[in-house]
Amino acid sequence: MANPAILTVDDDPAVSRAVARDIRRRYGDRYRVVRASSGDEALAALREIKLRGDQVALLLADYRMPQMTGIQFLEAAMDLFPTARRVLLTAYADTEAAIDAINLVDLDHYLLKPWHPPEEKLYPVVDALLEAWQASPPATANEVRVVGHRWSAPSFAIRDFLARNLVPYRWLLADEPEGAQLLAAAGVAATEVPLVVTVDGTALVKPTETQLAARVGLATTPAADFYDLVVVGAGPAGLGAAVYGASEGLRTVLVERQATGGQAGQSSRIENYLGFPDGVSGAQLADRARRQALKFGAELLTARDVVGLEAVGATRLLRFSDGTSIASHTVVLATGVAYRQLTAPGLAELTGRGVFYGSASTEAPYCAGEDVYIVGGANSAGQAAVYFARHARRVHLLVRGPDLRRSMSHYLIEQIERIDNIEVHPYSEVVGGRGTDHLEELIICDNRGGGQRTVKASWLFVFIGAEPRTDWLAESVARDARGYILTGSELANGSRRPAGWSLPRDPYPLESSLPGVFAAGDVRAESIKRVASAVGEGAMVVSLAHQYLAAQ
Structure with a gap:
């Protein structure tokens, strides 16, 4: 297979040559640079690349082109290479159009012309986009196949789980030829869907999320029995705690019941998060944070349901639904909240x-x-x-x-x-x-x-609205009437420390009624329900965990 392609399209010959030259100078040894002078010419090139079975990593398109604008081209290109990263080249006067494109074609970035010097204004952007593309397997490789019925709730649950965990898959209807052929090959009746066929050909009939996670390459078993820090919940707060905990040398494991990102991971576009002036999708933000945590050495366990927390001396023990457990010095509870159910009849x-x-x-x-x-x-x-x-x-x-x-x-x-x-x-x-x-x-x-x-x-x-996922905590930590975890000064009744508090000091600001157990993000009582504040609390809680460990 040839090197993946970076395609540039611009109707201005001088600009076209300049961007291709700058891209080729830095990336030409690893990527094939393809240059086109119109949207139609670029789409023809993409179709040829698709037929050859090659990949496209990055698309750079000028906004102002005759017949087909850069936005129209990128929208059409998504059908051919949906995982390719998308950049719009634009003049300062067209930045409003570029911002609109963020929602129309899920634009990854826009670049103002001119971008000189490229070492400051072009290469850092392209480096980050190519790194993100490399970290996400192309949809045509290592493909899981899911066979089910259009209006099947279990089929939707499987597809949603794979999509939120960034596992490439192909969806096939049971009553169409290819789906029916897979069912026949697996010896499965159409009434027994969903059927999942993994990359190695293993057929899974109505798998649980834990079974599915283990077969598609997601980690479900901890590598050790004891950690410095266990983070429960992989939303923004949990991801923030995992990144900072692992980067500061704590043996850290992040435990998630379903998928990284939490509710924020389902947001189509977050536009008021610091450092992302063009906006970022919740899935992109979660993916970057996940990769960042793994880079620093944190473990990530998926499809593990924590059902109990208890103190055993100085150890904090977390029990899983399958009867196994994991122990640590400190725990961060970042389980977030769940959307409240509509109680209307028939729903x-x-x-x-x-x-x-x-x-x-x-x-x-x-x-x-x-x-x-x-x-x-x-x-x-x-x-x-x-x-x-x-x-x-x-x-x-x-x-x-x-x-x-x-x-x-x-x-x-x-x-x-x-x-x-x-x-x-x-x-x-x-x-x-x-x-x-x-x-x-x-x-x-x-x-x-x-x-x-x-x-x-x-x-x-x-x-x-939302409800906290804290029923599993029972009496292990104090909660308010709505189920949110009480921390810090909220625990005290007047000048007194919380009942059962065993230490000579007051609880730290994000510490629960059980010493060494902290809460961060939406699950914490009186927290600000915003992504930025959740990430901030995730970072802050690691500093408090260090203080707790130093005092032991």
Whole structure:
């Protein structure tokens, strides 16, 4: 197989030669640089590369080109090479178009012309994008195949798990020829799906997430019995704790029940996170943090459900659902929160079959030409609305209050107002749903006294607040009435230390009622529910863990 390609396209011959020259000078020994003078010519080159079975690592396209703009080219190129990193070349006057492209084609970066000197303005950007591309296996290699039914909740759960863990897979319908052939070869009836066929040809029928994780290369077993730091939960707070813990020399293991990123990992575009002026998807941010933690030596265990925590002398013991356990000096609880379930009649049985909690980005391509309903008025709902607007005919955003201003960031409200196919419905609430094998109708109530209306709908995505995942902690640490973990000064009753506190000092700011056990991020009582603050708490908690260890 030939070296992967870096393709540049610009209709200005001087600019085209300059960018190809600068790219070839630094990357020509490892990548094949392909230059095109129009979008059509570039797409023809990509089709030829695709037919040869080669890969494309990076696409750099000029914004202003006749017949086909750079944005239009990148959108078309995504169908051929969806994992290639995408860069838009633009003049200063066109930066607004570049920002719009971030949402339209999931742009990775935009570069202002001229980019001289390239050592400062071009190469650092390209280095980072190529590193990210290399860390993500191409979709055509090491491909897992999933066979299932379109409206099967277990099939959706498998696809969602693989997608959120960045495992390349191909989705095949059981009633289509290729899917039926795989079922026949595995001796599996169409009623027994989902079927997962791994890279080595192993057939897994209705696998659990733990079984699936072990077969697709995700680590599920700890390499040691004892650690300095165990982090439970791989959202922004947990990832931050793992990066800082491992980078500062602590033997660190990160335990995640489902996938890295948590709720933030499902965000289509986070635009107010420090250091990412062009925005970054939750999946990209989580992937970078995951790779960063692994680089420093942290272990990452996936599909492991922690069900108990106890103190055994100075040791903190965490028990898994399979009966095994892991021990450490310190623990960080960063389990985040789960979206609250809608209790309206008819929806529970349709979960995973048209009713989804979170963005469920795997479903977006199937929404083409249809109406999508989103419930919620906070940033997660707004980000989902912007994302699904790229695919759906119309996106209906249902909010219980009068508008979005109370709970959504100003930049996101402005963005939604500029997108023609997003419609905001104030004072609206879903009070019922109907369907046979999948969601077919929603019943929506107007809380201003406007009565109820029934609409045809196959897609409902719910973002209605959250509940902490802390029931498994039982009485091991103090929690507030809603289940959030109490830490630091919140534990004290007046000037007294928390009941059962065994140390002569007061609890550290993020320390729970069990010494050496800390909480960070959304699961902590009174925390600020933002990605940046969660990452900050994850970093801060490692410093506190060092203080705890030094005093032992």
